[in-house]
Amino acid sequence: MVWILIGITAYLVGSVVVWYGVMRQRNVDELVLSMLVAGVIFFMVAITMRWLRTEYGPFLTLFEVLLSNLFSLGFIYTLAYLFYPVVRSSALMVLPFFLFLGVWLLLVPAEAGQLPATYQTIWLWIHVGVGKVFLGICLVAVGLAAILLLRKLVRTDAWLASLPDDHELDAYVWRFIAIAFVFHSLMLLAGAVWAQDAWGRYWAWDSLETWAFITWLLLGLSLHLKLTYKIPQWSGWLLVMGIFAVAFITFFGVPFSSMGPHKGII
Structure with a gap:
């Protein structure tokens, strides 16, 4: 638990520092x-x-899913922060989100689960891996979208005014959403192959599969609206935030409230 507390503290300090820099x-x-x-x-x-103690990967209980996502989301966001300077302003929104996940992690039971035999396949790893990449890239996009919406609401702030213009930031939002759409598609495909191997069917419309498909539809719809109908920028940013909200429920809510065969996982 000590490593978790230190990790949460690091995100807390980063959050305080970025807000201090803005002010x-x-x-x-x-x-x-x-x-x-x-x-x-x-x-x-x-x-x-x-992992060494439980002898299975961190994808079964809610505690393990939160823990693994605090690592994976942080890792993907750190790469984006390092290689895309335009992303750095979104730390104002993303780091407090990490703190939220960290506090939630501390409030849930930490006991280990029992790994089902159906989880012992390479396709589970592929499914989980591309799913985490999807959510991390989607988080980068929603962080930028949130900053853009904030600038619409607070037009007089000097720090917000000093950021790249709306057109440039908006372009990055949709680039990340397009990449997220690709990884979400790969997640569904890998999940279908895993389901066939584990339960003898590719798709069963259980709660998690249905919510994941809804997320995929919303991603595709948002890209279609952006490319075809040239929707207003602010409505696109709201749509991106809505997509992340649905993805959040899919990852952290549905697997632990349904009776589907694959509880946890992502």
Whole structure:
């Protein structure tokens, strides 16, 4: 648990630092990056320690899913933060989200589960892996969308005004959404192959599969509306945030409230 607490603390410090930088009009990018890297490392250690103790991957209980996503989301966001400077402003929204997941993690039971035989397949790893990449990339997009909406509401803030213009940030939002759509499609395909191997069917319309398909439809619909109908920028940003909300429910709610055969997983 100590590694988890240190990881959450790293995200907390990063969140405080980025808000301080905004309020004081100072560049704190390097310090925020160091806190992101520290958080990712500490959560990786926490996962490794638990994995060695339970002898299975972190994808069964809600505790394990939250823990693994604090690592995977942090890792993907850190890469985006490092290689795409335009993304860095979204830390104002993303780091508090990490804190929310961290507090939630501390409030759920930490006991280990019993790994079903149907989980012992390479297709589960592929399914989980591309699913985590999807959610991480979607988080980058929603962070930028949230910053753009904030700038629409607070037009007088000097820090928001100093960011790249709406057109440039909007373009990055939709690039990340397009990439997220690809990985979500791969997640569904890998999941179908795993389901066939585990239960003898590709699709059964259980709760998790249905919610995952709804998320995929919303992703495709949003891209179609953006490309075909040229919807207003602000409505597109709201749509992106709505997609992430549905994906959040799909990942962290449905698997633990339904009686589907694959509880946990992602």
